[in-house]
Amino acid sequence: MQLDHVTIRTRDIEGTRAFFETVFDLTIGERPAAIRRIPGCWLYCESKPVVHLIGSLGTGFDRAAEAIDHVGFRLEGYAAFRARLDRLAIPYSTMDLADIGERRLFLRAPGGPLLEAVFSEPVAPLRWRMSMTFTDNTVSVVIGGTSGIGAAVASALAERPGRVDVASRSTGLDIADAAAAAAYFQTLGPIDHLIVTAGSSAPGGTVADIDLKGAKAAFDIKFWGSIVLAREAAKTMRPGGTITFTSGFLARRTVPGTVVKTAMNAALEATVKILARELAPLRVNAVSPGLTRTEAYAGMAGDARDAMFERAAATLPAGRFGEPQDIAQGYLFAIDNPFVTGSVIDIEGGALIN
Numbered sequence: 001m002q003l004d005h006v007t008i009r010t011r012d013i014e015g016t017r018a019f020f021e022t023v024f025d026l027t028i029g030e031r032p033a034a035i036r037r038i039p040g041c042w043l044y045c046e047s048k049p050v051v052h053l054i055g056s057l058g059t060g061f062d063r064a065a066e067a068i069d070h071v072g073f074r075l076e077g078y079a080a081f082r083a084r085l086d087r088l089a090i091p092y093s094t095m096d097l098a099d100i101g102e103r104r105l106f107l108r109a110p111g112g113p114l115l116e117a118v119f120s121e122p123v124a125p126l127r128w129r130m131s132m133t134f135t136d137n138t139v140s141v142v143i144g145g146t147s148g149i150g151a152a153v154a155s156a157l158a159e160r161p162g163r164v165d166v167a168s169r170s171t172g173l174d175i176a177d178a179a180a181a182a183a184y185f186q187t188l189g190p191i192d193h194l195i196v197t198a199g200s201s202a203p204g205g206t207v208a209d210i211d212l213k214g215a216k217a218a219f220d221i222k223f224w225g226s227i228v229l230a231r232e233a234a235k236t237m238r239p240g241g242t243i244t245f246t247s248g249f250l251a252r253r254t255v256p257g258t259v260v261k262t263a264m265n266a267a268l269e270a271t272v273k274i275l276a277r278e279l280a281p282l283r284v285n286a287v288s289p290g291l292t293r294t295e296a297y298a299g300m301a302g303d304a305r306d307a308m309f310e311r312a313a314a315t316l317p318a319g320r321f322g323e324p325q326d327i328a329q330g331y332l333f334a335i336d337n338p339f340v341t342g343s344v345i346d347i348e349g350g351a352l353i354n
């Protein structure tokens with residue numbers, strides 16, 4: 001085992017880059033294709049990229065700026081190490097960097113610090129994941145792709161030929177604004193795949209105490225926002241195109257106090273079926289995630305959040321909570337399988353049968 005690299009989150013990528021160049025004589029170099037969409041750079045000491053910089057707005061769970069994001073260790077034996085994590089029931093996420101022949105696993109030390117295990121191993125062709133229809137001209141759009149599940153989908157799509165455009169409020173697009181959504185698609189030109197993961201928050205509480213204003217605002221983003229995005233995308237979508245929305249397991253799991261999320265996700269699931277008929281032969285589906293560890297829970301107190309995830313791992317039939325990469329596979333399936341339309345793909349660790 002060797003130390004491989006450190007990744008620093010910063011608001012000032014240029015300043016931090018200049019600092020490492022001046023003080024440590026590091027030089028800027030190539031980054032793998034799959035992560036080039038993330039603002040940042042790799043700084044090399046001779047042939048080794050020892051310092052990685054990534055941008056941060058400084059808000060959200062695990063997103064504080066001017067901080068160490070994670071430390072990378074170089075190891076040997078990817079399969080054996082992954083099997084060990086499985087055996088120890090340690091959750092992890094994966095990243096394959098085909099162009100530099102590396103496989104990576106992200107896991108957390110018990111107190112939370114993020115670690116990355118790096119292996120120099122060729123990446124097997126992703127035949128089952130890699131639709132032959134992706135070319136250098138393919139344009140995929142991930143609305144909500146700056147965080148959580150959307151970011152994992154954008155990462156997976158970035159490994160394929162073509163271009164991935166990521167948008168959210170932090171890139172200047174608020175999908176509650178229908179005119180802004182229409183203008184956004186006009187700037188893009190023809191597209192092939194639309195994925196919508198935007199809008200994770202909605203007020204909780206019982207029907208008797210409902211926060212009507214908050215509920216309507218949540219619908220304006222996740223429900224009406226998704227509909228408007230589909231309408232605008234369909235205008236310029238090329239043949240073979242797909243639209244994949246995101247609902248959530250609460251659409252069909254009855255949990256008192258979650259009426260807004262339940263109603264919003266159920267409405268979206270119903271609308272997927274209508275749109276799949278109206279927009280055919282474009283295909284329209286939804287992925288319905290279960291509890292997944294993302295920045296959506298940044299607002300919770302750390303202890304309560306950890307307890308919630310631990311409880312889920314202890315009670316769900318799958319014995320774990322979701323990682324964004326688990327859910328991302330559902331979007332790839334919806335995009336790649338030409339016989340899937342009007343479907344809701346449940347990826348929820350068994351929450352619906354519990």
Ligand SMILES: NC(=O)c1ccc[n+]([C@@H]2O[C@H](COP(=O)([O-])OP(=O)(O)OC[C@H]3O[C@@H](n4cnc5c(N)ncnc54)[C@H](OP(=O)(O)O)[C@@H]3O)[C@@H](O)[C@H]2O)c1
Pocket residue numbers: 143144145146147148149150167168169170171173174175176197198199200201221222246247248249288289290291292293294295296297
């Ligand atoms: N995580 C879970 O446990 C879970 C469970 C069931 C369902 N889901 C669903 O999965 C989807 C993704 O959730 P997540 O956990 O990945 O959430 P997340 O990490 O909070 O990401 C949400 C994304 O949506 C964007 N967004 C929010 N409001 C927006 C708006 N008005 N216009 C444009 N973009 C907006 C955010 O970026 P900006 O802040 O920059 O706008 C962010 O990129 C959501 O629909 C959520 O309901 C999640």
